[in-house]
Each structure stands twice: as structure tokens, then as C-alpha cells.
Amino acid sequence: MQSINQSIALPILTKKKISLVIKRDDTLHPHISGNKYRKLKYNIARAKKEKYQTLLTFGGAFSNHIAATAAAGKIYGFKTIGVIRGLEIAEKWSENPTLQFAFEQGMRFKFISRADYREKEEDVFQDKLRTEFGLFFCIPEGGTNADAIQGCEEILTKEDVKFDTVCCAVGTGGTLAGISNSAANHQQVLGFPALKGDFLREDIRKFAKKENWSLVTDYHFGGYGKVSENLVHFINTFKEKTKIPLDPIYTGKMVFGILEMIKKDHFCPQTKILMIHSGGLQGIAGMNTMLKKKNLPLLTI
Numbered sequence: 562m563q564s565i566n567q568s569i570a571l572p573i574l575t576k577k578k579i580s581l582v583i584k585r586d587d588t589l590h591p592h593i594s595g596n597k598y599r600k601l602k603y604n605i606a607r608a609k610k611e612k613y614q615t616l617l618t619f620g621g622a623f624s625n626h627i628a629a630t631a632a633a634g635k636i637y638g639f640k641t642i643g644v645i646r647g648l649e650i651a652e653k654w655s656e657n658p659t660l661q662f663a664f665e666q667g668m669r670f671k672f673i674s675r676a677d678y679r680e681k682e683e684d685v686f687q688d689k690l691r692t693e694f695g696l697f698f699c700i701p702e703g704g705t706n707a708d709a710i711q712g713c714e715e716i717l718t719k720e721d722v723k724f725d726t727v728c729c730a731v732g733t734g735g736t737l738a739g740i741s742n743s744a745a746n747h748q749q750v751l752g753f754p755a756l757k758g759d760f761l762r763e764d765i766r767k768f769a770k771k772e773n774w775s776l777v778t779d780y781h782f783g784g785y786g787k788v789s790e791n792l793v794h795f796i797n798t799f800k801e802k803t804k805i806p807l808d809p810i811y812t813g814k815m816v817f818g819i820l821e822m823i824k825k826d827h828f829c830p831q832t833k834i835l836m837i838h839s840g841g842l843q844g845i846a847g848m849n850t851m852l853k854k855k856n857l858p859l860l861t862i
């Protein structure tokens with residue numbers, strides 16, 4: 562399954578003689594958006610083949626991966642369990658659009674403390690989960706494992722070889738690793754982390770086989786899930802001008818960063834850039850409930 566590449570027309574691109582194209586992986590599936598579709602594809606296939614009936618995974622309360630796993634479970638006939646970070650969410654999860662959606666897809670939740678969440682990959686914790694839930698196919702946080710990387714290697718197609726630079730948003734780095742593995746030799750891959758921290762490069766090296774990638778760490782806007790009024794304004798204006806919706810956690814920050822870099826002449830004239838729209842639009846509703854509480858401008862839907 563492939564999504565379309567769409568050219569961006571903006572005065573700054575004409576001025577700087579840059580060609581900017583976006584791959585609309587956000588349109589791959591109505592509920593399993595973007596890179597989560599790519600990452601779940603071979604995990605689901607393996608779980609089916611090994612005759613599991615339940616998928617269990619981890620995430621925060623606004624997680625695209627939780628929403629996608631819940632939807633995939635419903636479509637492909639698995640029970641799903643979401644282990645959610647933050648005990649405090651337990652009382653108010655029904656106000657959270659992501660969890661509400663996941664619940665409607667049949668996902669059931671286990672809310673755990675942030676301390677427990679840090680230990681979630683440890684044997685002791687995994688054993689506890691198996692005692693509680695029986696046999697399950699475990700998908701790691703963010704969905705990143707070798708099967709997920711294989712799925713992300715399918716993001717780039719033969720036609721995409723014409724691009725010089727490929728850009729993607731980075732959470733765990735699985736998507737970046739997949740793109741890096743399948744990029745052509747002349748292509749440079751730029752990852753835009755949506756979170757602060759230096760641990761990412763090590764993680765990405767576990768899955769990326771080539772040295773063709775680097776991280777642009779200037780556009781996380783204060784960390785994971787953090788947004789500024791400026792970013793909200795940028796996403797709304799970008800949508801007005803291009804009709805393309807961006808999510809506030811990942812793709813909004815990436816596109817902001819790419820356009821800033823173009824303004825600052827980071828790319829030579831005639832450079833052809835492909836950016837990946839990795840989805841995440843389900844997160845807009847949740848972000849808006851937070852922005853509303855803080856009396857900040859909302860994202861247009």
C-alpha cells in the first residue's frame with residue numbers, strides 16, 4: 562500500500578529554489594495512521610501466524626500508537642490491552658479522546674505509575690502482566706522492533722529515488738531507521754526528534770544499518786507533547802495555505818523545522834526534499850482539550 566506524494570507551493574520555496582514534497586502517509590488508513598500502520602503491519606502478521614489472540618502494548622494517554630493498536634486489534638480480530646503511563650489517568654480517562662477511541666475499538670486499559678512504567682520492559686514486570694492477562698503478543702512502546710522497521714522500510718518507493726533529502730519526525734527512531742535502510746545511496750535522511758534527549762542516536766543505531774542519517778535537534782519545542790502558541794499558529798497557517806493538516810506532536814514540529822532551515826539557507830538551491838507525513842492527526846483533539854484548559858489558541862480541525 563502506498564500513499565501519494567504532494568508538492569508544497571509556498572513563496573519561500575520559489576524564492577530559495579527548493580522543491581518540497583510531502584508523502585501523505587497520514588492518509589494510509591482512517592484509524593491506523595501513518596507510520597503506526599507501517600510499524601504494526603508485520604507485527605500483526607507475526608501475531609496472527611503465531612496464533613496469539615491478544616495484543617498488549619504501552620503508551621501515554623495521547624499516544625498515536627495506542628489508538629492505532631486498538632484499531633488494528635479490532636480490524637484483525639485481536640483483544641487489545643493498553644498499559645497506560647500515569648495512575649492519575651485512571652479516574653478521568655473517559656475525558657481523553659485518544660483513550661475513549663481506543664476503548665470503543667475494544668481496548669482495555671491497565672494504568673500504571675510512572676515509576677512502574679520505567680520498569681515495563683523488565684522481566685519482573687512482564688511476569689506480573691502475564692499473570693494478570695495470560696498469553697499475549699507484546700508490542701513495545703511506540704511499536705518499534707525489527708518487524709516495525711521492516712514495515713518502515715516500505716515507506717520509500719522506487720519513484721522516491723529522485724529526492725536528495727528525506728525528512729521524518731522522530732519519537733523512538735524506528736521510522737527513521739526504516740527509511741535510512743531503504744534510502745538510495747545518494748540520499749540523506751534527516752530526523753526531527755519530537756523530544757529532548759541524547760539517548761536516541763544509540764537506539765537508532767540498533768536498527769539503522771547505514772550512516773546516511775542525522776538528527777536535527779533544534780525543533781522539539783521544549784520536549785515531548787510541548788507546544789508553543791507559535792507552533793499552533795504555524796500549523797493552522799500551514800493548513801490554511803496548503804490544505805494539509807499536521808499534528809502538534811510530531812509532523813508540525815518537523816515541517817516547522819524544515820521551513821526554518823530552508824529560510825536559513827541550510828539547503829542548496831535545487832535541492833529536492835521529501836518529507837514524510839507520518840500521521841498522528843488523532844492527537845489534535847487531545848491537544849485541543851489541553852490548550853483550552855490553558856486558555857491558549859486551538860488547532861483548527
Ligand SMILES: *Cc1c(COP(=O)(O)O)cnc(C)c1O
Binds near residue numbers: 705733808839840
Ligand atoms: C509515533 C509517531 C512518530 C515517531 O515514530 P518513531 O518510529 O517512534 O520515531 C512520528 N510521527 C507520528 C505522527 C507518530 O505517531
